[in-house]
Amino acid sequence: MKDWVKINFVKDKKAANDEATHIRSLIDNGLYPARFTMPLTLQFELTSHCNVHCKHCYNVSGEDNSAPDRMTPERWKDFARYIVNHGGIFQCVISGGEPLLLGDDIFGIMDILHDDGTSFLVISNCLLMTRDKVKRFTKYRYKWFQVSIDGATPERHDEFRQRQGSWDAAIRAVFMLTNAGIPVVIAHTVTPDSLHEVDDMCKLAYELGASGIILGEVMPSGRSYMNPGILMSREQRNILNEAINANTQKYAGRMSVQRSSGTKIQLIRNAGTPSTGAIIRPNGDIRLDCVAPFVIGNVVEDDFFDVWNAKAHDVWTRPEVSEYISSWEDEDEIGHGLRNYADADVRL
Numbered sequence: 135m136k137d138w139v140k141i142n143f144v145k146d147k148k149a150a151n152d153e154a155t156h157i158r159s160l161i162d163n164g165l166y167p168a169r170f171t172m173p174l175t176l177q178f179e180l181t182s183h184c185n186v187h188c189k190h191c192y193n194v195s196g197e198d199n200s201a202p203d204r205m206t207p208e209r210w211k212d213f214a215r216y217i218v219n220h221g222g223i224f225q226c227v228i229s230g231g232e233p234l235l236l237g238d239d240i241f242g243i244m245d246i247l248h249d250d251g252t253s254f255l256v257i258s259n260c261l262l263m264t265r266d267k268v269k270r271f272t273k274y275r276y277k278w279f280q281v282s283i284d285g286a287t288p289e290r291h292d293e294f295r296q297r298q299g300s301w302d303a304a305i306r307a308v309f310m311l312t313n314a315g316i317p318v319v320i321a322h323t324v325t326p327d328s329l330h331e332v333d334d335m336c337k338l339a340y341e342l343g344a345s346g347i348i349l350g351e352v353m354p355s356g357r358s359y360m361n362p363g364i365l366m367s368r369e370q371r372n373i374l375n376e377a378i379n380a381n382t383q384k385y386a387g388r389m390s391v392q393r394s395s396g397t398k399i400q401l402i403r404n405a406g407t408p409s410t411g412a413i414i415r416p417n418g419d420i421r422l423d424c425v426a427p428f429v430i431g432n433v434v435e436d437d438f439f440d441v442w443n444a445k446a447h448d449v450w451t452r453p454e455v456s457e458y459i460s461s462w463e464d465e466d467e468i469g470h471g472l473r474n475y476a477d478a479d480v481r482l
């Protein structure tokens with residue numbers, strides 16, 4: 135078997151570096167902004183709470199914690215209005231934890247941005263999805279609506295998500311969303327136990343009417359550090375890559391089958407191009423991405439645009455951040471030192 139882990143890493147790294155070189159040449163010729171005075175995309179992590187307890191949760195959502203999030207629904211609405219009043223954004227990623235736990239407030243927050251022309255990428259486990267909610271979600275423009283399904287059978291998914299009935303709910307929700315004309319992408323995390331189900335998962339996604347499926351291994355972040363058995367060996371990762379390649383060809387022109395890119399590649403891509411987005415966490419912290427554990431401010435305490443203009447543009451060249459990126463091994467993808475969402479974030 136070919137060493138797909140190495141082949142893909144080299145290919146992805148070259149693509150990330152080529153993209154950075156291309157953008158730098160556009161900047162040099164005045165054809166691309168050297169810095170964005172406002173973000174194009176923001177991710178609203180609406181809550182740290184979750185109604186399932188996935189073994190791999192990259193940001194450790196759903197721990198026993200009844201304390202309310204610092205970013206209350208009213209604070210999210212105020213922040214959405216503030217963003218709109220400062221010129222707005224093209225796209226908002228709505229995530230959590232589980233964003234449907236906000237009830238009607240999720241629509242109140244989305245409405246403010248929608249009325250300003252923002253489109254959405256919503257990430258949900260869909261346990262709380264109902265026919266009425268699907269109807270309300272048809273109002274918005276989407277990049278896609280992402281539903282996580284981690285097994286071709288209820289047993290696999292429910293065991294991984296540690297919640298009985300969660301597979302049934304996700305399947306029902308995808309049917310309702312696709313029937314309502316909302317573009318759905320299935321996110322499927324592959325573990326050593328589910329490696330043999332890749333073909334079945336792609337078939338299931340296709341039969342559910344999804345426009346795409348993203349397959350990837352567990353991101354070494356958050357709760358996965360407590361569940362090392364869900365990480366794959368090099369040989370298993372090569373088997374996964376072969377299966378993804380085969381299904382990409384099989385569904386070409388009918389459904390997109392994508393492989394998620396690794397942590398190091400995401401870091402290289404982010405570090406090589408001007409910052410275009412940020413993540414707002416449930417406690418108000420501002421991070422530039424979900425794979426590097428660095429916080430540049432807090433929207434409850436600071437003015438977001440003051441923070442953006444003061445810190446977002448040179449954050450990737452800060453010594454602590456460069457050192458963090460270098461700490462990742464190349465194609466083996468094992469970071470040394472800071473463990474994202476397991477150790478405390480570094481405030482820059």
Ligand code: SF4
Pocket residue numbers: 184185186187188190191192193194195196230231232258259
């Ligand atoms: S991965 Fe998603 S659904 Fe699972 S615990 Fe984390 S936030 Fe909840």
